[in-house]
Amino acid sequence: MFIQILGVFDILKKKEMSLQYYLQRLYEIQEEELDVLISIGAYYLQEDNFEDSLNYFEKALRMAIDMDDDEMEAFIIDSIGDVYLNSRNIDKALEYYKEAMRIYFSIKSPLKDEIKEKIKEVKKIKAAIDITEISQIKERKVPEPEEPPELNLEKLNSKLDFVVNMVDSTSIYSSYSNDKEAVSHLKDAFRISRDIGDEAGEAALLLMLGNIALKQKEYTDAKKYLEDSKTFFRRLGDEKGTGVTMVLLGTLNFALGDMQEVSDNFRNAVEKFQKIGNKDAESAAIDLLNTLYED
Structure with a gap:
C-alpha cells in the first residue's frame, strides 16, 4: 500500500512538472505571436498602409494587456501614436504618446525620458504646421488653367x-x-x-x-x-x-x-x-x- 501511495505522488510530481513546461511554452508562443503582430504593424506603417497597421497594432495591444506586460503595452500604444502621426492626425498621436508616457513612468521604464522628448518634438511639429507657410499652401486655391x-x-x-x-x-x-x-x-x-x-x-x-x-x-x-x-x-x-x-x-x-x-x-x-x-x-x-x- 505504501508503495502504491508513493507511485501516485510520483505521477502527480511528473504532471506538475509537465504543466509548468506547457505553461512556459504557451507564454513563449504568445510572445512570438505578439512579436509577429508588432512586426506586421510596423511593416504596414512603413508602407503608409495606416488602416492595416492600426489593425495589427490593436491586436497586439489586446494580447499585451492579456499577458499583463505593461512595458510592451506602452510600447504598442507608442507605436499606435506613430500611425496617427504619420497619417497627420497629430492630436490623436499626442493622446497615445501621453498614455504611453504615463505607463512608462508608472513602471519606471528607462524609455520614459525618450517618450517625453518625443512628445516635445511632436508638439513642435504641430506648432510649426500651424504657423509656417505650409498652412498657406493648404489653403491656396489655384484655378485649373485651360492649358498646362x-x-x-x-x-x-x-x-x-x-x-x-x-x-x-x-x-x-x-x-x-x-x-x-x-x-x-x-x-x-x-x-x-x-x-x-x-x-x-x-x-x-x-x-x-x-x-x-x-x-x-x-x-x-x-x-x-x-x-x-x-x-x-x-x-x-x-x-x-x-x-x-x-x-x-x-x-x-x-x-x-x-x-x-x-x-x-x-x-x-x-x-x-x-x-x-x-x-x-x-x-x-x-x-x-x-x-x-x-x-
Whole structure:
C-alpha cells in the first residue's frame, strides 16, 4: 500500500512538472505571436498602409494587456501614436504618446525620458504646421488653367539640382550630372546597384534620372523614375529622400497642370522636412514652389 501511495505522488510530481513546461511554452508562443503582430504593424506603417497597421497594432495591444506586460503595452500604444502621426492626425498621436508616457513612468521604464522628448518634438511639429507657410499652401486655391503651364527651365534647373543634391546618396554620382552621356552612365550605375542589392544607390539614381527627364520635358519617364525612387526611399525609411522626390513630383504635376497634386506633394514634402528638422530642405522646397507660381 505504501508503495502504491508513493507511485501516485510520483505521477502527480511528473504532471506538475509537465504543466509548468506547457505553461512556459504557451507564454513563449504568445510572445512570438505578439512579436509577429508588432512586426506586421510596423511593416504596414512603413508602407503608409495606416488602416492595416492600426489593425495589427490593436491586436497586439489586446494580447499585451492579456499577458499583463505593461512595458510592451506602452510600447504598442507608442507605436499606435506613430500611425496617427504619420497619417497627420497629430492630436490623436499626442493622446497615445501621453498614455504611453504615463505607463512608462508608472513602471519606471528607462524609455520614459525618450517618450517625453518625443512628445516635445511632436508638439513642435504641430506648432510649426500651424504657423509656417505650409498652412498657406493648404489653403491656396489655384484655378485649373485651360492649358498646362510652361515650365521656366532657366529658373528651375539650378533649383531642382540643388534639391536633388540634398540627398546624401546622390553625391557619389554627381560627376555624371553634366556629362553628355549622363543618362547612359546613370542607368549603368543603377544596374550595378540593383545587382549588388544597394537600395540606397538605386533610390538616388532613380531620383537623378527623374530629375534629368523632368528637365528634358520627358514627363512620362520622369513620373516613372520618380515614383519608383519614392518607393525605394520609403522602404528605406529615408524621410529626406522621400520628401525630395515629392518636391520633384510636385514640379512635374505643375508641368502637367494637376494643381491639386502640386499642393499635396509640396505640402507632404515640407511636413517631412519639418519632422526631421531640416530647415534647408524646407526652405528650398518653398522657394521652388514660389518660383513655379512667379509667372
